[in-house]
Amino acid sequence: MSYREERRADAAAQAEQNRKAAEARAAQEREDRRLELETKLKAKEIAAEQKRRDAEAKAELARKEAEAKRRQELADKKVRAQEKERQAAARRARFGRVAGWLKANPATLFVAFVMVASIVPAVISQVGALSSAKVHVMLAALLAAMLEGGAWAITFMGKQAEDAGRETRKYRIATWLTAAAAAAVNFWHGLEAYAEHPWVAVVLGGSSLFAIYIWDMKTHGSHGKTREERRQEKARKKHLADRRKHHKEIAEEADRLLSALPFESITEEQAFETAWQIKRGTQPGLSAEIFAQVTGARVQLGAAFELGEHVRPELVRAGMLARLYNPLPGRLAEGIPTLGPSVPVPALQQAPEGATALAGIGVYGSEGASEKACEKASESASGNAGGNGSRGRSDEELEALLPKALKIAAELVAEGNQISGAALSKRLGIRRDDARRLRDRVIAERKLKLVEGQADAAVGA
Structure with a gap:
């Protein structure tokens, strides 16, 4: 590759690189603007949210302040209402006390009115009497006040002495003497000033005495015994x-x-x-003689019950009559602790009570009376329950029957019945005379056991 081509390739690569860099810068700027915009939007949202929260907090605070103010106003209103009610209740209470006092003490109210109506004319009359005698009006007023005021001062001192329990005679005498002197002055003035109407002098003289009399009646006449x-x-x-x-x-x-x-x-x-x-030796109203009389009478009554024990209707009727003619009814009879009241009719149908009941001898239990009743009953009894002849059983035979009789006696007591000759005769099948003799042995045996039991209990205690 030639030098020029290399330069063009380098320039193209540089241009491409610059373009990419420019695109990257543009993309970065767009991103930065986007982020900045997002940041501003977020800041606005945060500011708006904070503003909303501030507004809500302010509104809540205003609401709470308004609620607190309303509550305070209600509390203040309630306090004012309570204070007003308290004052009204206090006024009602004061009025009630005054009205109650006036209702309970009408005499005191009218006594006070009469005293004022009596004292004022008396003082005016005395001032007029002393003034007509050429006494200075101030001196006359003081002297009149001395007479009337002195009488009342002594009266109230007497009331204090009476409340303290001291003697009040000297105070009452001094009161009436002072009031009499004031009445004499008023009477003399009335005769001079109202010579044509002498009765006015009596009224003026009485004005000094009437108030004292009313007060004396109030303090002494209304406190006596009913x-x-x-x-x-x-x-x-x-x-x-x-x-x-x-x-x-x-x-x-x-x-x-x-x-x-x-x-x-x-x-x-x-x-x-x-x-x-x-x-x-006993409580008031009783004595040994009375106890002896009551005991004797009850012994006789017990004998009557023994005599009629085999006839139930007669026994009930005897009990009714005994209650009807009881000489010690009510609380006086209850005051005899050792004997108690006479047996009422319901008691005849119930189990006997007390120590003698444990022995099965009933309320009275008189051996002497029982023997006497047995003798009388045996004379009128006919036949025998056990089919025996005219000869009664010997003491040895009765002694042999004693254990069985004791057992039957216990059964009778458990059933709420008394140990009677008739019951023993019926259950043992023996003569009534023999049954009564056996009955006495049974009662003596049960009494002996009862006494021994009480003695053992006393020793144990």
Whole structure:
């Protein structure tokens, strides 16, 4: 290849290279413009997004501020309403207290009104009386105030003394003397000033006394004892007088107790109850003689029940009559702890209670009465339940039947029945006389076991 061809080839290659470089620069410029444009667009989008967010934040802040302001206004409004309601409630409470006081103390209201209506004319009348005697008006006013004010000063001092529990007689006497002096001045002035109408002098004189009289009635006349309190006090004094009359020895013992013990350490009732315990050994109203009488009567009643135990309708009727004619009904009968009240009709149909019930001998359980009732019942009994002849069983035969009788007695008690001769006669098939003799042995045996059990329990405790 020649030199010229080489130069042309080099120039063509250079031109091609320049063209490619120019195309590359153009492509790079286009890319740079594209990237720049994208960057600007992205920046605008970011700015727009930030502006939108700023607007939203500003709107949210404005909304929150408006909500907070609204809430604050509502809270302020609620506080104002509560304050207004509180003030209204306070006004109602004050009005209610005033109205309640006026309703509860109408006498005090009208007494105050009457006192003012009485004191003012009295003071004016005294000033006029002293002025007509050529006394200076200021001096007359002071002297009038001294009379009326002095009376009321002494009156209120007496009220304080009365509230403190001190003697008030001297205050009341001084009050009435001072009021009488003021009334005399008013009466004298009324006679001079209203000679044609002397009754006016009486009214003016009474104006100094009437207020004192009304106040005295208010403070002393309305605080006395009621009719019921006076009746109770009269009944109490009569009760104490009857007590000293009927129980002189015990009342003297109670007086000795009161004088021996520290002052007001016990009451009169406690002293009398203690003295009764010392003299009679039981609570007031009862004594050993009363217990003996009640016990004797119940023994007789138990004998009557024993006699009629084989006839159930008669037994129920006897119980009803015993309750109807019970001499110690109600709480007085309940006050006898060892005996208790008479057995009511329902109790006749129930299991007996107490220590004697454990032995199966019922409420009364008098061996002496039982034997007496057995004798009377055996005379009227006909035939025998076991088909025995007229001869009764021997003691040895009854002793042999004792274990079986104890077992039957336990069954009777478990069934809620009493251990009776009729029941033993029926279940053992023996004569009623023999059954009653066996019944007494059974009861004695059960009592012995009961006492031994109580003694063992006491020792164990």
